[in-house]
Amino acid sequence: MAEYRAPTRDMLFVLNEVLDDQRIRDLPGYDDYEPETVSAVLDEAARFASDVLSPLNRPGDSEGVHWSEDGIVAAQGFGAAYGQYVEGGWNGLTGSADHGGMGMPRVLGAAAMEMWNAANMSFALCPLLTASAVEALENHGSDELKQTYLDKLVTGEWTGCMDLTEPQAGSDLAQVRSKAEPDGDAYRLFGQKIYITWGEHDMADNIIHFVLARLPDAPAGVKGISLFLVPKYILDDNGNPGERNDMRCASVEHKLGIHACPTCTMTYGEDGQGALGYLVGEENKGLAHMFTMMNAARHAMGVQGLGIADRAYQRALAYARDRQQGGRAIVEHGDVKRMLLSMRAQTDVLRAMCLDSASALDIAERSDNEDERAAAQARADVMIPVVKAWGTELGVDIANTGIQVHGGMGFVEETGAAQYLRDARIAPIYEGTNGIQAIDLVGRKLIRDEGRGMRALIADIRATADGSAEGANEHPALSDALDLLETATNTLLEAGRDAAMANAFNYLMLCGTVFGGWYAARIADVAKKALDSGTDEPDFYEARQACARFYVRQILPKARGYAAMVEGGPDVIDCVDAERHL
Known part of the structure; x- marks a missing residue:
């Protein structure tokens, strides 16, 4: 059985090379966010995820929880693991130093959260909800409530x-x-x-x-x-x-x-x-206050989709390398290689999307430039419903593909592949179903905003497409997909609210697919630059380049289908009478 390997090198690649991590270091209050600190935190988080949380994942799935009228007893080992989690200061990684936290940026917290969810999704949900509670209390609680409860929530003692x-x-x-x-x-x-x-x-x-x-x-x-x-x-x-x-x-x-x-x-x-x-x-005003918790949780759901996707990929890759068929390991078979590339390529771009949106939240909260804060918040507002919905849809799809890589062995519990699909399936439902995320994206973040936030994001993607690295061969396809997104955006803005709502989900999936192409292009550019400069890690950068190329050529073309559904969707949906036709 494959053990969990935390993808710290991949995370550092995104943080240090694909994204502009220096922008986070320059924010007020993040003086300790240095490359050495980031690397050390991720290494230690990886050890905890791999050595403590991952071994509890399968037993916890089998045992479940124990209810009685006196309360619930967690699965064996979970309480001790949670004690280590609190003792290690992990719950306070991004919490305010004034309340016992480390005061690190959200983007680093998102990277650690990916590890917790990949290693043990059931466990990770507990601190995830605590973090959302901290958000609500910090933003809306009275001074007395903060003084009484906040320290214990930040540290995770409660x-x-x-x-x-x-x-x-x-x-x-x-x-x-x-x-x-x-x-x-x-x-x-x-x-x-x-x-x-x-x-x-x-x-x-x-x-x-x-x-x-x-x-x-x-x-x-x-x-x-x-x-x-x-x-x-x-x-x-x-x-x-x-x-x-x-x-x-x-x-x-x-x-x-x-x-x-x-x-x-x-x-x-x-x-x-x-x-x-x-x-x-x-x-x-409770609903507005609760949405402070919900927005943080929704971003975390996208990270959860990422974590379960990466764990399913790792399990499938290990099995494919070990399983012999036709005189060779099935990882060498074309269709299996296609499935594994699909899993890895989509995981790569989703990781970049999750960390980039977390960076936007950091900038929106900490920048001393008012215009920069407003622009970052607008970016986060557009991206969070996409991160949540597209990320969790990918989590399910990639876990499902992992079962297919295993063949018949994936359909039985022995290999563990089925657990990832069973666990992942809740994520598109809770913290607002993905249909609700789509309504939020189109109704609140597009129509109510008159498209300003989305058009600013499209302009940034266009800059990447127009600034193609010579020989990358990925950016023309991105430019074409971006044209489709721009047309679909204008269509929904002109269609009226009801027609737009009927097609919101397809539009969200179009956004996720095109945004993914943006990150794939950026990954390809960085990898090419590293290879041209004579990196001492050629295998790593060649792999990133290959996965980015696969995304652009095999995943990004889905944008055309989603765009066609957006263009042709409202009439075929609205003409159906729910009583007579369904």
Whole structure:
């Protein structure tokens, strides 16, 4: 069975050569973000992922979690691993130094997050949700709440989670019914939430829930939702976990994948007194505050798709090198080589996309130039729904291809290839389904913005296409694909909102495919430059060049199909009567 090999060399290649990492080093507050530090952090993160998390992945999948009325016991070894994770300071890698974190950029955190998800996706979901909770508290919490809870969340001593969904309120949060009744300076919460990832476990001393609920006089719909911080254990006078709050995990879901990650049904107020909670931000502004958590989580989902894709590729490559058929290893067979190149090429460009968008978030947050901050935020706003949706679609597709490389052995659990597909399948669904990401991209980031952010990104891609490195042979194809994206963008801007929404998903997939071509072209340019200069790593750069060439010639042509669907989609969708034709 192939062990996980963290792709630190590939990450450093993207950070130091494909992207302009110096821009991050020059940002205020990132004085310690030096190449030596980055390399050391990635090496140590790789060791933890490979030596600690990866060995727990298959056993955790087989064992799952253990529910009882007293709480949930995590899969064997998970608690000890989480203790090492906290002790190593990993949870605070990007957290504020004022609250016990290391204060490193998001882009470095994204690289480490890829390793956690590749090594053990079930485990990685726990700190991922905590990071989102930190975002919400930092941006919207009162000084008192920050002083009380933020340090423990940043270090990971306590974990955080998001409690949004209810049985009748999935993506339509206007239907939220959970109630919050004032109780002095606090509130008492009553209701039920479902699909709460890591909502209950025994790996940390406290779990801090961020819960959407309605005040008694709240207006109907999304304008009447508030956000509350609800701890599993109410703190005593010394700030330590004390009495158990009136909230329970009523059950856990039995899922297709991520078996070692508890997905909980949470109830509040079953004992009659209500779960003690505290308002985060303003009354009736909870949905806007929660989106602070959601945006961070959505970028993380794209990184999760990347991690599972790379792990599936590694497993498939190891099997193909070992499996003999027709007198030679199947890795030498043309069709198997095609599948492996497809997996690797798409993983390469997705890694660049994930790290580049994380860099944009760093610049948007830290630059001392107001115009640069605004431009970086606009770039991140456009890219995040694409990173989330296209990245998680690739995660599923690449894991599926990994099974195909294994042949019949991929369809049985013995090889472990099936687990990656089972685990990956949730990512296009949660934190806003990929259809919702497409609606966000087209409705909010394109139409509402009148195309400014997208056109700025297209202009940057055009600069790469027009500045072709002689002999790269990749950029004319990028220019042609970019023409398709530009035409599709204008079509949706002129079509009107309803027609645009019917075709939003195809447009998002077109964006992801073309953006991927942009990164492939940049990778090809860097690799060619290194090879022309006589690098002492010719095999590495030749491999990057070969994968970039494969992407442009075998993956980028899909852009034409997506563009055709955008052009011809609304009429064929709108003419269907849901009652009579479906």
